[in-house]
Amino acid sequence: MAARPGAQTPAATAAPGGGPDRKPSVLVLACGALAREILALTAQQGLSHLDLHCLPAQLHNTPDRIAPAVADALAERGAAYDEVLVAYADCGTGGHLDTVLAAHPKARRIDGAHCYAFFAGLAAFDALEDDQLGSFYLTDFLARHFQTMVIEPLGLDRHPELRDLYFGNYTRLVYLAQTEDADLTTAAEQAAATLKLPFVRIATGYGLLSNFLQSTPSGDRAG
Numbered sequence: 001m002a003a004r005p006g007a008q009t010p011a012a013t014a015a016p017g018g019g020p021d022r023k024p025s026v027l028v029l030a031c032g033a034l035a036r037e038i039l040a041l042t043a044q045q046g047l048s049h050l051d052l053h054c055l056p057a058q059l060h061n062t063p064d065r066i067a068p069a070v071a072d073a074l075a076e077r078g079a080a081y082d083e084v085l086v087a088y089a090d091c092g093t094g095g096h097l098d099t100v101l102a103a104h105p106k107a108r109r110i111d112g113a114h115c116y117a118f119f120a121g122l123a124a125f126d127a128l129e130d131d132q133l134g135s136f137y138l139t140d141f142l143a144r145h146f147q148t149m150v151i152e153p154l155g156l157d158r159h160p161e162l163r164d165l166y167f168g169n170y171t172r173l174v175y176l177a178q179t180e181d182a183d184l185t186t187a188a189e190q191a192a193a194t195l196k197l198p199f200v201r202i203a204t205g206y207g208l209l210s211n212f213l214q215s216t217p218s219g220d221r222a223g
Contacts, residue, residue, distance in 0.1 A: 025080070026050050028213065029073050029107075030087035032057035033141040034115070037178055037206055038087060041213050050085075050213065053077060057141070061153050063092030071100045074107055082106065085212060089114045110212045115139060119176050119207035128202075134171035136197060140178040143188040151194070163195060173197040176204045 030038055032054040042050050055073060059066050070086060078084050084107035090097060091114055101107050112118035116137040117125040128135065142149055151157050154166055173195060175188035185201060192199035 024049065024082035027077055027081040027084045028052045028087055029070060029077070029084055030054050031060065031091070031115070033060055033139070034087050034209070036141070037209060038213065041206055041210055045210070045214060047213055051081070057145075057149070060091070060149065064096075066091055067093045067096035067100045070097060074100070074104050078104060078107060084108075085215065086110070087209070087212070089118055091115070110208060112208065116176055118209060118212075119178065119204045120202070121204070121207055124204075128174065132171055134169055135174045135200075136167065136170045136172070136195065138173065138175045138188050138191060140181070140184055143175060143184045143191065146187065146191045146194075150191070156194075167195045167197065170195070170197055173199055175199070175201045177201055178204060178206055 026049055028038060028050050030052060035052070035054045035057075038052055041047070042052070053073065055066075055069050059069060066088060070088065074084065084104065086097075086101060086107055086109040088097060088109055089112040090109075097109065101109060110118050112122055112125075116139065119139060120128060138146070147157070154162065156162055156166070173188070173192035175185070175192075177185065177188075180203070188201065189199050
């Protein structure tokens, strides 16, 4: 079950006396759109020392609010942890998120311009863009919440004639699938039909997110 925005997973208990076997306490400060994926990875990889806190997924539609929201969360929670993994790419902040993180030495974000890039892999995403400009991307989250994250915010439920204004220059819809879920594939296909775009599905898995969550404070990857 995905964490609600603002929810946290239980923190791990340190080894008695904080001895050498103690794992560092790590806060994962994440976009709510990644909650399901992060919880799945922490369960699969046994990352019990990670403590998840999600900011509202709706910030996806207002990128100018992401950096201030992360700054507030770091001020409120960051000091209690050895490290903070920020599960946001730049996400349209125009570098402002990196400016926030520069003031917090314990905090670092995942590589990439956006979640599409870190799910696909940076080089693979660049190749997708080079192959065909004008792609509109969905992840599992956006396929699941297409109505509330795309259709309703753009007013297409009330004014479907705006489709051409918003999507007339797009050439295809690319579904970057984190999981093998037939229902989500159907939802993504229906989204493509709604937008009148050709449909492409690419299985990415969790991309760079998996290694990012296994990162150690030194920046090395867990073995």
